[in-house]
Structure formats: C-alpha cells, structure tokens
Amino acid sequence: MSSFDTYFKAAFTVDNVIFGFDEGNLKVLLIKRGEEPFIDAWALPGYFVNVEEDLDSAANRVLKELTGLTNVYLEQVKTFGSVNRHSFGRVITVAYFSLIKIANFSIQPSSIALQTQWHNVEELPPLAFDHDTILEACLQRLKWLVKTRPVGFELLPPKFTLTELQHLYEAVLRTPLEKRNFRKKIFSMDFLIDLDEIQEGVAHRPAKLYRFDRKRYNKLVEQGLNFEFKEGRKVDKGKGNQAEATA
Amino acid sequence: MSSFDTYFKAAFTVDNVIFGFDEGNLKVLLIKRGEEPFIDAWALPGYFVNVEEDLDSAANRVLKELTGLTNVYLEQVKTFGSVNRHSFGRVITVAYFSLIKIANFSIQPSSIALQTQWHNVEELPPLAFDHDTILEACLQRLKWLVKTRPVGFELLPPKFTLTELQHLYEAVLRTPLEKRNFRKKIFSMDFLIDLDEIQEGVAHRPAKLYRFDRKRYNKLVEQGLNFEFKEGRKVDKGKGNQAEATA
DNA sequence: GTAATTAGTGTAAAAAGTACAATTAGTGTT
DNA sequence: AACACTAATTGTACTTTTTACACTAATTAC
Structure with a gap:
C-alpha cells in the first residue's frame, strides 16, 4: 500500500x-x-x-x-x-x-x-x-x-450539608430524590465524616456539616464496594408540617 | 493566533x-x-x-x-x-x-x-x-x-438454549452464575420467545430453543426497563444427581 | 413566645436477590 | 425393555434492598 x-x-x-x-x-x-x-x-x-x-x-x-x-x-x-x-x-x-x-x-x-x-x-x-x-x-x-462513583464530592466545597449533597444529585440526575432514602443510602456507604459542626447564618434549624472521607472510600472500593444510585420514581411529597392534619 | x-x-x-x-x-x-x-x-x-x-x-x-x-x-x-x-x-x-x-x-x-x-x-x-x-x-x-443491555444476543445464533446464553454471560463477565437465578432473571425480562423446538443431536435431554424478541425489548425499553445483571457471588455447586445422598 | 423554616429520623410493606436439590427427558448400552 | 448417563428444568424459603410515607427538633425573625 x-x-x-x-x-x-x-x-x-x-x-x-x-x-x-x-x-x-x-x-x-x-x-x-x-x-x-x-x-x-x-x-x-x-x-x-x-x-x-x-x-x-x-x-x-x-x-x-x-x-x-x-x-x-x-x-x-x-x-x-x-x-x-x-x-x-x-x-x-x-x-x-x-x-x-x-x-x-x-x-x-x-x-x-x-x-x-x-x-x-x-x-x-x-x-x-x-x-x-x-x-x-x-x-x-x-x-x-x-x-x-462518588464524584459528586468533587463539585461541592469540602464541608457540605446532606441537603446540598442531595440537591447536587437531583440537579445531575434531573430527578427528585426522597430525602430519607437518600440519607439512608449515603450513610450506608459509610464514607461521610460528621464534622460536628453546623451551618451558620441560616434562618432555620442549621444542618450538620460533613466531609467526604476519600481514604475510607478507597479502602471500601478495594473491598468491592458498589456505589450506585438508582433514580427516584416518585417525588417526596412529605412536607408534613401543617398539611395532611388528621385531627 | x-x-x-x-x-x-x-x-x-x-x-x-x-x-x-x-x-x-x-x-x-x-x-x-x-x-x-x-x-x-x-x-x-x-x-x-x-x-x-x-x-x-x-x-x-x-x-x-x-x-x-x-x-x-x-x-x-x-x-x-x-x-x-x-x-x-x-x-x-x-x-x-x-x-x-x-x-x-x-x-x-x-x-x-x-x-x-x-x-x-x-x-x-x-x-x-x-x-x-x-x-x-x-x-x-x-x-x-x-x-x-441485551447485547448478548448479538453473539449467539438466532436460536439458542438458555445454557448457551448463560455460558456467554459467564464468559464475558468471567464469573460463574447460578443456573436457576439466571433463568429467573432472564424470564422476568420477558423478551425471550419459546420457539417450541428442541435441540437435536445431543446425547442427553435436549434443551428448548429460544430467540430474542427485539420488538418486545424495544417496547420494554420505552417503558423504562432496567436490564441489569449483577455478578454472581458463589458458584452453583448443585450437581444434585447422585451426590449428597442422605439415605 | 409564636410563627416560620428546614433538619432530622423510623418503620412496615414490597420487591429483588440468593441459596439450595429433586425430577424430567432424552441418548446409548446391554 | 431396563438401566445408566447426561444435562434440562423447576419451586421455595430466606435474606437483603428498596420503597413509601409523617412527625418531631432546632434554629431565626418578628
């Protein structure tokens, strides 16, 4: 040729x-x-x-x-x-x-x-x-x-609240996630460190701050962790404050 | 520039x-x-x-x-x-x-x-x-x-047995799969057509032949099917014929 | 101190995944 | 025709994961 x-x-x-x-x-x-x-x-x-x-x-x-x-x-x-x-x-x-x-x-x-x-x-x-x-x-x-993969943490500041984390996932996946289940899932992965600090300057109950523990994550990956989020099927309707009062 | x-x-x-x-x-x-x-x-x-x-x-x-x-x-x-x-x-x-x-x-x-x-x-x-x-x-x-995705079918002849399909998955995933659960999973996806034909020329009970129903699969995908295999954790030990006899 | 706002939590029911063994339908041999 | 052989087929109980769902707690603003 x-x-x-x-x-x-x-x-x-x-x-x-x-x-x-x-x-x-x-x-x-x-x-x-x-x-x-x-x-x-x-x-x-x-x-x-x-x-x-x-x-x-x-x-x-x-x-x-x-x-x-x-x-x-x-x-x-x-x-x-x-x-x-x-x-x-x-x-x-x-x-x-x-x-x-x-x-x-x-x-x-x-x-x-x-x-x-x-x-x-x-x-x-x-x-x-x-x-x-x-x-x-x-x-x-x-x-x-x-x-x-837990890449979401790349987009957040080193200290973040769980709600911020959830909003990030929702923005990327373009789907609402259910708060309690989201937290359960995140916690079950066991690579968040509770910083024992709280949010400041908010006009409501302040959220706890966490950081991502990369070392721990790497260890978990070695052990065969399967980090996976499925998309939510339904919206979290539970505002639950004064709505739906039964009495 | x-x-x-x-x-x-x-x-x-x-x-x-x-x-x-x-x-x-x-x-x-x-x-x-x-x-x-x-x-x-x-x-x-x-x-x-x-x-x-x-x-x-x-x-x-x-x-x-x-x-x-x-x-x-x-x-x-x-x-x-x-x-x-x-x-x-x-x-x-x-x-x-x-x-x-x-x-x-x-x-x-x-x-x-x-x-x-x-x-x-x-x-x-x-x-x-x-x-x-x-x-x-x-x-x-x-x-x-x-x-x-159900791409496995691209590798098989149009008519195949479930065992052939399983072997394909095992070869690609490099992991043994459990026979009954594999079949359950495949059947639950509901896009195999039972051809009412059987294998010929084998010196044992012949297996049924199936084909992949692409139209049906496409319809399922539209409805949001999640085709996913997790890897098996353990080997199928169950020969179960003469082994493990208790009496 | 009351209203407003968001954080945080538990549980039961459903679905999916896993482990496991006996029976069936053929062929080949005697 | 009986028997041995081989591989196909099937069901069920148990475990784990996922889902749906509603109230209490902590803080600020007024």
Whole structure:
C-alpha cells in the first residue's frame, strides 16, 4: 500500500466540558470565542493538540491555559470527527470532562477567550460547532458517573450539608430524590465524616456539616464496594408540617 | 493566533475490536499484519480514515474491507493518541467494538492482512502497537454493556438454549452464575420467545430453543426497563444427581 | 413566645436477590 | 425393555434492598 506520508492527516483538538455546581444548579464553563469561525459565539474551552503531546496532557494543558486550573479530575468521554464539523478544514476533537469546585476557581482572561463564564446547564446559549452534541454526551457521562462513583464530592466545597449533597444529585440526575432514602443510602456507604459542626447564618434549624472521607472510600472500593444510585420514581411529597392534619 | 494551516496535523485510524462467541469462549478477531511496522504480528483490524469520511463510517468501511461484514452493532469506545504509539509518526486511533455471530461470517482475505483469525480472549498472542490496551478497554466496555443491555444476543445464533446464553454471560463477565437465578432473571425480562423446538443431536435431554424478541425489548425499553445483571457471588455447586445422598 | 423554616429520623410493606436439590427427558448400552 | 448417563428444568424459603410515607427538633425573625 501507499507509504505512511500519503495518508490523510487532520488537525485535532481537545474540548473540555467543565462542570461546576452553584446555588443548586449544575453549571458548565463556556468561553466567548475571539477567533473565527464562530467569533463571539459561546463555546466549550478547547484548543489544538501539540505535536509532542499526549491527549490527556493536552486536555490538562488547555484546561490550565483557559482557566488556570490544575490537578482536576479529567476524563476522556468521546471523540467527534464529522467531516464538516469545522468550516476551516477537517478537525477531530476529543472531548474531556472535569468536575471542579467553583469557589476554588478564579477565571483568568486568555487571548483565545473574550469572556469566560459559568452557564446554568438548563439555560444554555447556542454553542459554536457541534459543542451542544459534545456537551450532551458529557452530561450523559456525568449522570452515569454520579450514580456509579462518588464524584459528586468533587463539585461541592469540602464541608457540605446532606441537603446540598442531595440537591447536587437531583440537579445531575434531573430527578427528585426522597430525602430519607437518600440519607439512608449515603450513610450506608459509610464514607461521610460528621464534622460536628453546623451551618451558620441560616434562618432555620442549621444542618450538620460533613466531609467526604476519600481514604475510607478507597479502602471500601478495594473491598468491592458498589456505589450506585438508582433514580427516584416518585417525588417526596412529605412536607408534613401543617398539611395532611388528621385531627 | 496562527492561521489554521499552521496547526499540527496527525494521521488517524480506526481500530475494530470484533467479539464473537464460540464453543463457550469469547473470541476476538485478529489479523496478521502484512505491513511494517509490526509486520507478521497479530493486530486488531484497523486502518486509516479517509478525508471525506466520518469516524463511524470509517469504522464500518474498515470492518467491511477486512472482514466482509456489514450492518453490525458498532460503537465507539475510546481514542488512543500517545505520542509514540506508532513508530512512523503520530497516529491517533479511535477504537470501536462490535459483536457478531461467528457462524454468519466468512473470513475474506485482504491485502492488508496476511491472515485473519479468531482468538480466544483468554489466550492471546502479543499484539502490535498498543492494541493490548485497546482490547482491554473494549473488554471492559463489553462487560459493562452486557450487564446493562441485551447485547448478548448479538453473539449467539438466532436460536439458542438458555445454557448457551448463560455460558456467554459467564464468559464475558468471567464469573460463574447460578443456573436457576439466571433463568429467573432472564424470564422476568420477558423478551425471550419459546420457539417450541428442541435441540437435536445431543446425547442427553435436549434443551428448548429460544430467540430474542427485539420488538418486545424495544417496547420494554420505552417503558423504562432496567436490564441489569449483577455478578454472581458463589458458584452453583448443585450437581444434585447422585451426590449428597442422605439415605 | 409564636410563627416560620428546614433538619432530622423510623418503620412496615414490597420487591429483588440468593441459596439450595429433586425430577424430567432424552441418548446409548446391554 | 431396563438401566445408566447426561444435562434440562423447576419451586421455595430466606435474606437483603428498596420503597413509601409523617412527625418531631432546632434554629431565626418578628
């Protein structure tokens, strides 16, 4: 057959889908593009891979360059390579996703991005290229991951309440969960540490604070823990305060 | 920034991991390479993607060219792009996998492959490039898929016995399953059709033949079926014939 | 001190999963 | 035809997991 040099070659990029969680909503980080094509459009933060760079390294580097973030959970999701997905030529992109704590993160301006902003996943602007498809694939992956691994903790501050944790799961799974059963499940997994601290500055009974015990979790995984959430079937109707009074 | 043409470009390929099932063993289709590098080594059937070709199309075409097969379940698994995975230059490969019925398939010679042969996944030769890593990733995917979707039927002939089905699951999951519970589970899913036919040519009580009812399965999926197998914890010891006699 | 708000908890019923052994329907041999 | 052999088929009690559901407790604001 023909020699190696005659084979078709394509440019390739990585696109990062960076999820965060804030005010009860799942967020994704988008940049406003400063280059053609799709100048001024919102897009996933991604860029070209270099010659001497592995894919995972490229994803990490691009993430760092566009956001300043290092050392985050980063995982390959899927590769997108439709012939016409980029108007300047054939560009194949490998999608990665990561989960970060928004509070730990300060947006740094970059020459590629005019703006960098968190967007609520439920209310997204139109995206450049096929980035809506890529995002959708990552949302699916996140959904699966959150049911399967304790990655939810990556999105929360180190100290959190059980209600915050539950809201996170509800936002990701897009389904309401039943409070008592959720707590039972979480506790049965036995990797939350009760910090003996309580919430402050709330106008109601303050919740206890917990943190995730990663060491304990790793030990449990070795022993064959099966971390799994099934979706709730029904809503927790039980407000139960003054409603449904029988006497 | 620099113009589009200045970005680094790489060759890219698809590699197909084609699983089959025969004589109670999970098999994978390998070719013996007829080109450098790794000439004469066993490898996954893969080849270069063309300019005007989507990734999925490329996987289908390559599969067809190397095996003659069309219209098979084909799914993208992961992309491998280490800097030095190919000695002739940077080559990024997208791994696909598919499940086929070995019996339906006749091996066709090709100019790329000196030989094409089914190999038992439990006894593999050394593979070219990073194909062992790719194969491992696909095995993991298959394992997950088989627990989660009724893809097992893709590997069996249209008519099969429950024991054959069980052996398939055992081979893929690499764990023994308990016969009665396996049957209960399968029947509870309610998408097997009893063909009212029996096995022929066996020197013992012949088993009933079944087929998979895809239409019914699709209907069940719409209704929110959860097809899932957990791994067995213990072996089925129950020979129960002459053993363990108490009188 | 009363109203408002959210946190926190227990239990019974249903469903799913597990462990386990005897009987049945064929073939092959005598 | 009886017997030995092999593998197929079936049921049930027990355990675990999941679900549904409603009240009391702790705090702030007024």
